[in-house]
Amino acid sequence: MxxxxxxxxxxxxxxxxxxxxxxxxxxxxxxxxxxxxxxxxxxxxxxxxxxxxxxxxxxxxxxxxxxxxxxxxxxxxxxxxxxxxxxxxxxxxxxxxxxxxxxxxxxxxxxxxxxxxxxxxxxxxxxxxxxxxxxxxxxxxxxxxxxxxxxxxxxxxxxxxxxxxxxxxxxxxxxxxxxxxxxxxxxxxxxxxxxxxxxxxxxxADMPEGVSARMLERVTEAAFGQRRKMLRQSLKGLPGALAALDQLRIDPQRRAETLKVADFVAIARVLSA
CATH class of the missing domain: 3.40.50.150 (Vaccinia Virus protein VP39)
Incomplete structure (x- = not known):
């Protein structure tokens, strides 16, 4: 040395x-x-x-x-x-x-x-x-x-x-x-x-299947762009997002910070399909 x-x-x-x-x-x-x-x-x-x-x-x-x-x-x-x-x-x-x-x-x-x-x-x-x-x-x-x-x-x-x-x-x-x-x-x-x-x-770690990284970025950008608002308001500008919440039984009156990482992945997966 x-x-x-x-x-x-x-x-x-x-x-x-x-x-x-x-x-x-x-x-x-x-x-x-x-x-x-x-x-x-x-x-x-x-x-x-x-x-x-x-x-x-x-x-x-x-x-x-x-x-x-x-x-x-x-x-x-x-x-x-x-x-x-x-x-x-x-x-x-x-x-x-x-x-x-x-x-x-x-x-x-x-x-x-x-x-x-x-x-x-x-x-x-x-x-x-x-x-x-x-x-x-x-x-x-x-x-x-x-x-x-x-x-x-x-x-x-x-x-x-x-x-x-x-x-x-x-x-x-x-x-x-x-x-x-x-x-x-x-x-x-x-x-x-x-x-x-x-x-x-x-x-x-392992990447979840069926998820577009870009779509996940779009979902989180929309959700946290207005983090104090309910999801039904912050995600309404993202096509298909509110329908994805309904499909996944995620309450649209929740705010972004209350969702788990897996919830955002699930939303992105639905929108990536």
Whole structure:
């Protein structure tokens, strides 16, 4: 294992100040980073996509775990620090300068991959929903291990009936298994964000048969677009939706947050037929 200088020294040497515009908050605690890298399980020889590695804190931990890391970084100030890591771990790290929202992971790997990232706050949810969307399932990724604001993490795992339950929970839960693996105090970051954070771990599950992913998105978009209204009002603009409620014996006077994920899947299945 290479003897690396403290990450804080690397940041100071290259003058890397976290910028709010890029949603950056750096983690320096090596033990914490190793714990995060351990969440997906054994990574030795596994392909891992990392988005927004910054100076390479989590990257170091993933490399120590034996992963083959492909890191996408759009802040060119961080590239020299990442280049040092690539030299220290020959053949294990590939760094791509670019915008992760515009790069298809499938073009980067020959086989399946994991995703592990302290996601930039300003693009985290968009990337997450992109990885979970689309009709093709199971996905090519094997797991997602992602840092979010704690509020977003709680929306991902939210149960039916809770204030946090909504479109993000349904998207994450209808064919995947999300959980909060650990919480991270704001004081662990430099600079400290205003909110607490959490690590969400997601693995694919079986996709229900006879359901169009796009139709499920349309149903949830309509239902939660007016979440305080009854279903008979929020779904009336979606052709066939009210008839589907009647067929499934779902009371149209209920509100969207009272339905289970399985209920939304059932409605989408009827409308997909």
């Amino acid at each position: 290479p003897d690396l200088p403290p990450l804080r020294d690397v940041v100071n040497r290259y003058g890397l100040i976290a910028t709010k515009a890029l949603g950056q908050n750096f983690l320096f605690d090596e033990q914490l980073l190793d714990r995060i890298a351990a969440v997906p399980g054994r990574l030795k020889g596994e392909n891992v996509l990392e988005v927004g590695p910054g100076p390479g804190g989590l990257t170091r931990a993933l490399l120590r775990a034996g992963a083959k890391v492909t890191a996408i970084e759009m802040d060119r100030r961080c590239l020299p620090a990442l280049a040092e890591l690539a030299e220290a771990f020959p053949g294990q790290l590939t760094v791509i300068e670019g915008d992760a929202t515009k790069i298809a992971p499938a073009t980067l790997f020959d086989g399946p991959w994991h995703v592990a990232a302290n996601l930039p706050y300003n693009v985290g949810t968009a990337l997450f929903t992109g990885w979970l969307s689309g009709q093709s399932w199971p996905p090519q990724w094997k797991s997602l291990t992602l840092m979010f604001q704690q509020e977003v993490a709680e929306r991902i795992i939210a149960p039916t009936g809770s204030d946090a339950f909504g479109r993000l929970a349904i998207l994450a839960q209808w064919r995947a298994n999300p959980r909060i693996a650990m919480k991270v105090h704001r004081s662990a970051f430099t600079p400290p964000p205003k909110v607490m954070s959490a690590i969400v771990h997601v693995t694919p």
